[in-house]
Amino acid sequence: MQEILNNLWNMTALSDIGAQPTFLIMYLLAFVLLYLGIVKKYEPLLLIPIAFGVLIANFPGGEMGVYGAVNATINGVDYENVIKLSDGSFWVDANGIPYNIYHVGLPQIAHDLGLMNYLYYALIKSGLLPPIIFMGVGALTDFGPMLRNLKLSIFGAAAQMGIFTVLLVAILAGFTPKEAGSLGIIGGADGPTAIYTTIKLAPHMLGPIAIAAYSYMALVPVIIPLVVRCLCTRKELTINMKEQDKLYPNKTEIKNMRALKIIFPIAVTTIVAIFVPSAVSLIGMLMFGNLLKEIGSDTFRLFDAASNGIMNAATIFLGLCVGATMTVDAFLNIQTLGIVAGGFCAFALSIASGICMVKIWNLFAKKKINPLIGATGLSAVPMASRVCNEISTKYDPKNHVLNYCMASNISGVIGSAVAAGVLISFLS
DSSP states (O other): OHHHHHHHHHHSSHHHHHHOTHHHHHHHHHHHHHHHHHTSOSSHHHHHHHHHHHHHHTSTTSOOSOOOEEEEEETTEEEEEEEBOTTSOBOBOTTSOBOOGGGSOHHHHHHHHOHHHHHIIIIITTTOHHHHHHHHHHHHOOOHHHHHTGGGHHHHHHTTHHHHHHHHHHHHTTOOHHHHHHHHGGGGOOHHHHHHHHHHHOGGGHHHHHHHHHHHHHTHHHHHHHHHHHHOOHHHHTOOHHHHHHHSOOSOOOSOHHHHHHHHHHHHHHHHHHHOGGGHHHHHHHHHHHHHHHHOGGGHHHHHIIIIIHHHHHHHHHHHHHHHTOOHHHHSSHHHHHHHHHHHHHHHHHHHHHHHHHHHHHHHOSSOOOHHHHHTOSSOTTHHHHHHHHHHHHHOTTOOOHHHHHHHHHHHHHHHHHHHHHHHHHHO
C-alpha cells in the first residue's frame, strides 16, 4: 500500500512544486494576467492566451514549456543554439553531441520536446505569425482619420523616441546592443513588432519581452492617465479640436477619399521598401491587409479571411506559445526584472515624447493641439485613442477627440514597424 501511495504521489506535480516553490510565483503571474484579461477586460484576446500559456508551461511533467536556444560551452567545446532541458542537461543525439535546434526537423522537435516546442519553432521562431497578425491588423484598420488629419501623424512619429531613448540607456546599463534594441521596441506598444524584432535580435529574451509588451499594452488604461496627469494641465486637456478646426479650417480638401485609401497602402509599401527594406515584412503585410479592405467587394472574401479566421488562429497560437516561453528558469532572474522595468520606461517615455511634441507644436502654431493626441502616438490601436477620449470628456463632456487621436494612433502603428526595421538593419 505504501508503494502505491508513493507512486500516486510521484505521479502528481505536487512533489516537484514542493521542491521548487518558485513555480507558485509563475502560477500567481498567470492568475493575475487571467484576472486582467477576464475581469478587467484588458486586451482579453491577447492576454488570456498568454496567461494560459504561462499556466500550462509551469506544471512539472506536463512538458508544455518552451525551451529557448542558447549558446553554451560543454566539455570545453562551444556549441550554438542548443537546448538546455529543465533538469539542467542538454538535448543530445545518440552520440551525446548537443543538437543545434536549427539543424533539427520539426517532427523530431515534436517527438522529443513536445507539442508546444513544435508550435513555437514552426510559427514563432520562424517569424511567421507576427507578419500574419499585421495583415489582420491592416484589414481592421481605417487610415481615413490619419489621412484627413495628416499633420497629426507627426505625433505618432515623435512617440517612437521612447524606443531609442531606452535603447541607449539599456546599453549603458549593461545590455548588449541587440538586447537593448529588443528592450526598447517595447516602447512602440506593439506586441507583434516586439516579438518580430526580438526574434531577429535577441531570441533568448523573447519570453519576457513579449510578456512585458503585451502586459503594458493591456495596461494602457492605467499608464496613459498616469503620464498625462504628470505632464498636462487642465487648460491643455480642455483644448477643443473641433473649435480649433472652425477657427483654423483645413485648406486642403480631399475630393476622392476612396481612391486615396487605395493608393495609400501601395505608396507606403513602396516607399518603406526602398528606404527601410528590413521593415517590409511588417509594413508590407499591414498595408496588404488594408488594401484588401479598401478595395471592397472584389476582395471581400480575402479581407474576411485576413481579419477573422486567419487573424484569430494566429492570435491563439501566438499567445499560447509566447506564454509557454515563460518558464521558471526563463522568467525568475535579474535580467527579466530589468526587462520589465525597462519596458515600462520605454512605454511611458513614448507617451511622454508624444505629449512633449504637442507642447512644442503649441508654442509656435496658432492652431492648438490637445496633448492627448500626442499621448496616442503608440501602436495600441484603438485602446489608446479610447482612453484619451475618455480623459478628454471627463474635463468637457462635449470635447470628443477620438477621431483626432486615431490619426496619431494609426501613424504610431506605421512608426513602430519602421523603427523596428531600423533597429534590425543597424543591430543585426
